Amino acid sequence: MAGSSFGKYFTVTTWGESHGEAVGVVVDGCPAGLPLAEADIQAWLDRRRPGQSRYATARQEADQVQILSGVFEGLTTGTPISLMVKNKDHHSADYSNIKNTYRPGHADYTFDAKYGFRDYRGGGRSSGRETLGRVAAGAIAAKILGKLGILIESRIVSIGGIEAEREEEVKAFLEQVMAEKDSAGGVAECVIWGVPAGVGEPVFDKLDARLAEAMMSIGAVKGVEIGDGFSVASRRGSENNDAFRADENGTIYKKTNHAGGVLGGISDGSRIVVRAAFKPTPSIARPQETVTTTGENTELVIHGRHDPLVLQRALVVMEAMAALAVLDLMLANMHATLAGIQKFYGVESFYGIIPEDGKE
Numbered sequence: 001m002a003g004s005s006f007g008k009y010f011t012v013t014t015w016g017e018s019h020g021e022a023v024g025v026v027v028d029g030c031p032a033g034l035p036l037a038e039a040d041i042q043a044w045l046d047r048r049r050p051g052q053s054r055y056a057t058a059r060q061e062a063d064q065v066q067i068l069s070g071v072f073e074g075l076t077t078g079t080p081i082s083l084m085v086k087n088k089d090h091h092s093a094d095y096s097n098i099k100n101t102y103r104p105g106h107a108d109y110t111f112d113a114k115y116g117f118r119d120y121r122g123g124g125r126s127s128g129r130e131t132l133g134r135v136a137a138g139a140i141a142a143k144i145l146g147k148l149g150i151l152i153e154s155r156i157v158s159i160g161g162i163e164a165e166r167e168e169e170v171k172a173f174l175e176q177v178m179a180e181k182d183s184a185g186g187v188a189e190c191v192i193w194g195v196p197a198g199v200g201e202p203v204f205d206k207l208d209a210r211l212a213e214a215m216m217s218i219g220a221v222k223g224v225e226i227g228d229g230f231s232v233a234s235r236r237g238s239e240n241n242d243a244f245r246a247d248e249n250g251t252i253y254k255k256t257n258h259a260g261g262v263l264g265g266i267s268d269g270s271r272i273v274v275r276a277a278f279k280p281t282p283s284i285a286r287p288q289e290t291v292t293t294t295g296e297n298t299e300l301v302i303h304g305r306h307d308p309l310v311l312q313r314a315l316v317v318m319e320a321m322a323a324l325a326v327l328d329l330m331l332a333n334m335h336a337t338l339a340g341i342q343k344f345y346g347v348e349s350f351y352g353i354i355p356e357d358g359k360e
Ligand SMILES: Cc1cc2nc3c(=O)[nH]c(=O)nc-3n(C[C@H](O)[C@H](O)[C@H](O)COP(=O)(O)O)c2cc1C
Pocket: 057, 105, 106, 107, 126, 127, 128, 129, 131, 218, 219, 220, 221, 279, 281, 282, 283, 284, 305, 306, 307, 310, 313, 314, 317
């Protein structure tokens, strides 16, 4: 498998290149009976659309989603849902100077090393545009999670090391970065509310491991933290442990949430907190040292339109990936106990063939 799919039970496969005909996703494993319209998905896609901010690429694209299959009379049918967004604002000529030159910080060199050639028009599969498919699939996952009382939110924590609340400072920093034909990175946070205790598998499919994989698979993400993340390394156990208490009804809660809602790879019922560090956008308009595909030293100036800051458009991608990871593990959790399976099938015990009278 070439790594374009995510999830075992709610499986999404993204497809398409930045400057090809279209990009999209196939979602398999979506339960039947979910009301789903293009507008549900479009609302999510609109949040990642370029051209909405001074600090995002000026590429203007309608990014209109089309549902090609898996929905009938407004309801999902339980069959694969295929979603497509046509690419309209191609401008392939903008990328002609990177055809024979490797952009520092981008995936050109590694794609050539792996495949021997690459779709150089806008980065092909390594373009931020690939995330359209994830966001479209994430919109469906989030809608299902919403029916289960689960809500996902995200925010920018810092830009270029400056806390996002210090708005004027951040703006001044970004203006300077842009004036210098440079780019900036930052940290974003995603919080998942309402996940009950017990979601996530104990070993390889830990909830935190799947969330880390989900976030790290987003282009430009270079670090992921769950809960207090790296800062726990300098604490004592007595400071870092979240004390358990029970309220007057005997309901268990934690006094703090340093763990970010995950213990032993399994949700503990508190809010789940995941942060991602985004590197500065690799495509910058100032001259950079690089090499040609035939190994000559050269200098590159990138003329295409790029996000000076990936972060704003990546928030909805983080939410989508969080939704996909959590929903997949919630579906996996449905067969975690015999009692759960018996409840689902409406039988008390299940030894081979059940006699016609329903008794063993
Ligand atoms: C929403 C989004 C938009 C992006 N936009 C750009 C862009 O305009 N220009 C660019 O060079 N990289 C952009 N990137 C980052 C590249 O896709 C990424 O840095 C590249 O594929 C190399 O992968 P890596 O940074 O994970 O190693 C974007 C990423 C995301 C998630």
